[in-house]
Amino acid sequence: MQANVKWVEGDTFIGRSESGHAVVFDTGADGTAPSPMEMVLMSAGCCSSVDVVSILKKAKQQIENVEVKLTSERAKSAPRVFTKMNLHFVVTGTDVSEKHLARAVQLSAEKYCSVALMLDKSVKITHSHEVVAGGVK
Template sequence: MHASVKWVEGDTFLGRSASGHNVVFDAGKDSAAPSPMEMVLMSVGCCSSVDVVSILQKARQKVAGVEVKLSAERAESAPRVFTKINLHFVVTGEAVSDNHVHRAVQLSAEKYCSVALMLDKTVEITHSFEVVETVGK
């Protein structure tokens, strides 16, 4: 895997993946784009969400939506690494089983999400979920 990051101006940088996709980063106080740490936090949420959606679909659950609400704590002094991250999944759908969601979140956390598993070596990562029924909506 390869990528590059190029300084644009001020505290703004442009990341480019080997697949040709661009991402803007901004580390300034009045930023116009996510900071590198925000990108890491969103990356763990996306990685885990991909797993949860895939696992629930394979289990033939009638999932209409999956959102993960992320919260994190950082060290007070430099380096301001993450010390805690919580991923709270909100799964919407028709007759979606709590047991299936629990298992999907657990499998992502323990086996599949490479971003979370990499961070888990130094960060306390917790998971929670809720299922919202969409019948009649």
């Protein structure tokens, strides 16, 4: 896998992936785009969400919405690495099994999410979840 990042101006950069996708980054000072650390946090959430959705679909769960609420703590001084991260999954659907959701989150955390598993070497990562009853369509 390859990518490049190019400085645009001020505190703004554009990353381009080998697959041709572009992402805007900001150092956080301008607030025009996510910072690199925000991208890392969101990447962990997205990676794990992909797993959870896939596992729940395979288990024939009637999911309507999956959201992961991410919280983190960072070191007080440079380098301001993540020290803690929590991924809280909120799954909405009809008759979604809490047991299936717990297993999906566990499998993502322990086996499938490469981003979180990589970060887990130096960050205390926790997971939590809840099921919300879905609406009638």
